[in-house]
Amino acid sequence: MSIDTTLGALAAALNEEGPAVEILHDDGPAGHRVVVPQDAPDGTAAVVRTSGSTGTPKRTALPVEALAASAMATALELKMEGQWLLALPLHYVAGLSVLSRSLYAGTRPWAMDPARSFTAEAFTDAAAELTDRVRLTSLVPTQLQRLLTAPTGETLSALRRFDAILLGGGRAPDALLAQARAHGLRVTLTYGMSETCGGCVYDGRPLPGVSAREEGGRLWLGGDVVASGYLGDPELTAERFRTDAAGTRWFRTDDLGGVAGGLVTVRGRADxxxxxxxxxxxxxxxxxxxxxxxxxxxxxxxxxxxxxxxxxxxxxxxxxxxxxxxxxxxxxxxxxxxxxxxxxxxxxxxxxxxxxxxxxxxxxxxxx
The missing domain is CATH 3.30.300.30 (ANL, C-terminal domain)
Structure with missing residues (x-):
């Protein structure tokens, strides 16, 4: 399925003019396919699967209001909207968020060719296709490491052209961050997960409308960006999600950490x-x-x-x-x-x- 078709399906879901979408991995040239999740509750815009890095992936229901809140909070925090380069798979929340943020910003993202492996050359070629003055992308540390390993002048020029490079999906080594700073890259560290529509803490500070707290050493994240729960698993939903007396949705993360002076510190996974x-x-x-x-x-x-x-x-x-x-x-x-x-x-x-x-x-x- 083409990126334009997927954008159209997600736009219809976000406008509540069409059914929710669930983007799945596919071995075809597009790298993904879109299905309609028959078990999604009313108000759901998208169903995404957790990465499954430590177990069985969970199907997470993201309401329209959650994706809208995530897109708005990102724009407010970055103080900009622009054209996104999609460098991550669409069937994960980081890729989906590039589409939803683009739709709310009224811009068209440019997607890297899913048939090509992620290399510095492929990234540089894709970045050259961007046309907007303001340019944004979202990467994981492994990707940035590949881009900064013996980089060419063309790759460095492409990276410096981005007004913001969101870096999430895992802790970035200090040496990598120092290298990025030395090259003058505008990198923002993000923390979040499928259950929070992706990154909701930027450089240690919760996005506008997002709250963080610690209970028993475990981090909880709250706000409109929080998912409604896991499809087909009411017991786990009840264990991991809650709504407080003020109506705020909260999600219990897998991470140990704390909050002090408005800054969120992640000390590692509880397991x-x-x-x-x-x-x-x-x-x-x-x-x-x-x-x-x-x-x-x-x-x-x-x-x-x-x-x-x-x-x-x-x-x-x-x-x-x-x-x-x-x-x-x-x-x-x-x-x-x-x-x-x-x-x-x-x-x-x-x-x-x-x-x-x-x-x-x-x-x-x-x-x-």
Whole structure:
């Protein structure tokens, strides 16, 4: 299905002149197909599936008002509307949000060719097709890393032409952000998920109309951007979503963190704690440490079962850093229990179609 046809279907859904849309992955040249979800409640504009990076994807119902609120809040925060370059799959919320923001802004996005792999050359070619003065795009860290690895002058020129590069879908390594700043790129870090219509916290601050709070160490996000729930799973919907006395919808995230001085801090996933030999270790903290080791281009840290310790810390790394250097850095900063007992050196990190690291594949690799 062409981007124009998909835009038309989503526009009809947002105007409540047509049924809700559910965009699914497809192996054809368009890379996606659109179906009508028969089980979507009234008022639903779109159904998106969570990435499934740590389990079975969930079908999330996004009301018209949620996508409208997300688009408006994004424009208010960025203080601009413009033409978007679609560089992410449409069947994930980040790609869908590019379409909905474009529709509310009255601009037509330009989509990268889904038949081409994401490369610096493909991105640069697509960026050259943009015509508006104000240009925007949304990327994941892996994509930005590829763009800034030995970049050509043409690629840097294309990147600098963007008025805002939204970077989300996972934590960006400090070295990558420093490199982006050195090249003069206007990068905004975003935090959000399918259940919040994508990014709803920019550079640590909730978007206009979005609230954040901490309960028992877990982050909750609230506002009109929050989904109505999961289709076909009322128990999980009741567990993860709530509406307070003021009528505000809230979603309980999978992340540990806090809110202080209006800033949201994410400390890692609630399920990333590895209990090894009775000692609790944060996989997120270990990953942050590993990424700081010279020669590590990318890293992913998980816990894997172990007959002796119950579980052990394991790491997949891309780059030329020596394993003893990785171990020494982690031991010095976090203690011996946090040192990865299994390290796999990969040519490239396994990725999901949306560009996020495939945690399930990496965990299976390290457990083998």
């Amino acid at each position: 990333d704690v590895v209990i090894t030999g009775g000692v609790k270790v944060s996989a997120g903290a270990v990953q942050l440490c590993v990424e700081s080791v010279p020669g590590v281009e990318a890293a992913l840290v998980v816990g894997v079962p172990d007959a002796e310790w119950g579980a052990v810390v394991a790491a997949a790394i891309v780059g030329g850093a020596a394993e003893d250097a990785v171990a020494a850095a982690v031991r010095a900063e976090l203690g011996p229990a946090a040192v990865p007992r299994r390290i796999a050196r990969l040519a490239a990190m396994p990725l999901l179609p949306n560009g996020k690291p495939d945690r399930m594949a990496v965990a299976a690799l390290l457990a083998g």
